[in-house]
Amino acid sequence: MSAVVGIFYLDGRPVAEAELGEMLESLAHRGPDGYGVWRDGATGLGHRMLWTTPESLHERLPLADSTGKLAITADARIDNRDELIDLLEIADRPVEQIGDSRLILAAYEKWGERCVERLLGDFAFAIWDDRKQSLFCARDPLGVKHFYYYYSPGRAFVFASEIKALLRLPFVPRRLNELSVAYHLLPVYDDKENTFYQEILRLPASHSMSVGRNGIRLERSWSPDLSKELRLRSNEEYRDAFREVFTEAVRCRLRSAFPVGSMLSGGLDSSSITCVAGRLLADDGRGPLHTFSAIWPSIAAMSPKIDERPFMESVVAMGGFDAHYIHADDISPLAEWSRIYWHEDNTLSAPNMYMDWAIFKSAHEHGARVLLGGTDGDTVVSYGYEDLAAFARRGRWLKLLRESAALSKNxxxxxxxxxxxVWKMGFKPIIPGYVKRGLRVLQGKSRVPDKDSALPAYSRRRPINAEFARRIRLEERLTDLYHNPKSSKMTPRDAHWNDISSGDWAYILESFEKAGAAHRLEIRHPFFDRRLIEFCISLPPGQRLQNGYTRSILRRAMEG
Incomplete structure (x- = not known):
């Protein structure tokens, strides 16, 4: 976790070092271990460094290549380092001294803008290409790292890891975006570009952007192959394959020159990550793994059913852990609220940020700079309810009945x-659209469902002034945001990827990243590993839901 900033004056005026300095000063909390600026006429890049990986101890950013024609600033952790080092034939120094940013720059030199397809990990970076007189920017597949920008055609393009750095420049407007206010009140999170400031935008996850004096070109840089279905010979082979991919997703996120922590709630996701991480660190002689758990003893005393401590303690009892418990019932939800909002640059819809804030504070106090989180195994692995419709669609009706009966019992x-x-999750989803429309007519209803039906259930109530909604064209904006003419032809894999890449998780990741940055922590999410996502989406029906248990493949992989 570091900070990046940049200025590209499209009108040709030179970038002043003081401008970059102003931006970087506002992001000092993100990088106490290094400060750097690079300027070349109308372009300037800046960086603040937080050391996390062993290789980052040797990095100095921004970094220019040997010709001076390319320069990069990056907040990045690249996970397929060995593969890239071999492909790029980098042999001028020891591997441990090759920084991740240098790998990205070398990848750009070799593959150009297609380099993003080759990168595994979490990243947000910008590369100045003097030959093209353009700035190339990219963000990782799930948007773990953040990238905000302001663009004034013919005048300026500026970017930063946090909005507050953009606002240090006097020409960046400070106008409220009323549409974002409406979305917050609904709430709606699927606008992945707008912010609460007019004209300050996000670079969406899985996208790259090329900026030149002739304009901006935005492109999707990666998406999973939704046509692929994995075919293995047995349930055991699927289980072992998942375990291998999941273990690697955890392993590469343990790369750290400092103590590593893991959030442990007692749920399946965080427990799985913690167990695998603890074993890997022990095997490497790098333990113990610090675990951080929020508990509510006073509330648990009144209602023992909510007490997850027995599940947390069963993990800790396996050994190799240094457990830390945060008494969340002693903390006010309003504690440090002004500091939280300063760091977030945004509203908060989740009332439990105070709990995560306390966990991050404890992790920082115990020397951790890397903290593993369990977001969002539910969606990535999936509960497997979509398997029921797949059974129905493929004529495996007996399997549908058996799994439904077992799930109801277990x-x-x-x-x-x-x-x-059997009906709502099995047969109903596969009924053709024209049949559903005919049934609606026979029932005296409109052929087309209410337009609100495309909205998330929590957004259908409208606590918004009608005149305000009309003025900002709210209904039109919502229709544009949620209308999908191909929705009737959407496959289970389409729906699975839509859930993973939804704006909800972009919003949550953004909140987590900034709260972690406030405590000089890099939050890493093994379930948001690109390889694990590709694997889970490709699973055939019967692997997520099996023998009456949801998320079966994760449960089976973690046995023993």
């Missing part, structure tokens, strides 16, 4: 009612 809850599982 995990009893209202949504696991046998009839609802």
């Amino acid at each position: 995990m009893p809850k209202r949504v696991h009612n046998f009839k609802q599982l």
Whole structure:
């Protein structure tokens, strides 16, 4: 976790070092270990360094190549280092002294803008290419690292890791974006570009951008192959393959020159990450792994059902951990609220940020600079309910009935009612659209469902002044945001990827990253590993939901 800033004056005026300095001063909390600027006429890049990986101890950014024609600033952790070093034939220094930013720059030299496809990890970077007189910017597949920018055609393009740095420049406007206010009130999170400031935008996750004097070109840089279905010979092979990919997703996020921590809630996701990370560190002689858990003893005393400490303690009891417990019931939800909002540059819809803030504070106090998080295994691995519709679509009706019956028995809850599982999750989703429209007509309803049906359920109530909504054309904007003419043809894999890449997770990751940065922590998310996402999306029906248990493949992989 570091900070990047940059200025490209499209009108040709020179960048002043003081301008970059102003921007970097506002981001001092993100990088206490290094400060650097690079300027060449109308272009300037800046960087603040937080050492995390062993290689980062040797990095000095911004970095220019030997010709001086290319320069990079980056907040990046590249996970396929060995592969890239071999492909790029970098042999002029020991591997441990090759920084991740140098790998990105060399990849750009070799593959140009297609280099992003080759990068695994979390990154936000900008490369000045003097030969093209353009700035190339890119962001990782899930948007773990952040990139904000302001663009004034013919005048200036500026970017930074946080909005507050952009606002240090006097020509960047400070105008409220009323559409973002409306989205917050609904709430709606699927606008992945707008911010609360007019004309200050996000570079969306999985996108790259080329900026020149003739304008901006925005492109999607990566998306999973949604046509691929993994075919292995047995359930055991699927289990072992998942375990291998998941273990590697954790392993590469343990690369650190400092103590590593893991958030441990007692749930399946954080427990799985913590167990694998603890074992890997022990095997390398780098333990113990610090675990950080929020607990509510006073509330648990009143309602023991909510107490997850037994699950946390069962993980810690395996050994190799240094456990730290944060008594969240002693902390006010309003604690340090002004400092939190200063760091976030945004509103907060989650009322539990105070709890995460306290965890990050404890991790910092115990010397950690890397903290593993369990976001969002539920979505990446998936509960597997979509498998029921797949069974119905493929004519495996007996399998549908058996899995529905087993799920109703093994995990009893209202949504696991046998009839609802068979009908609502099994057969109903595969009914053709024209049949559904005909049934609606026979029932005296409109052929087309209410337009609100495309919105998330929590957004359908409108606590917004009608005149305000009309003035900002809210209904039109929502229709544009959620209307998908191909939705009737969407496959389960399409839906799975849409859930993973939704604006909800972009918003959550953004909040987490900034709260971590406030405590000089890099938050790393093994479930948001690109390879793991590709693997989980490619799984055939029957691997996520199996023998009446949701998220079966993760459960089976973690056994023993």
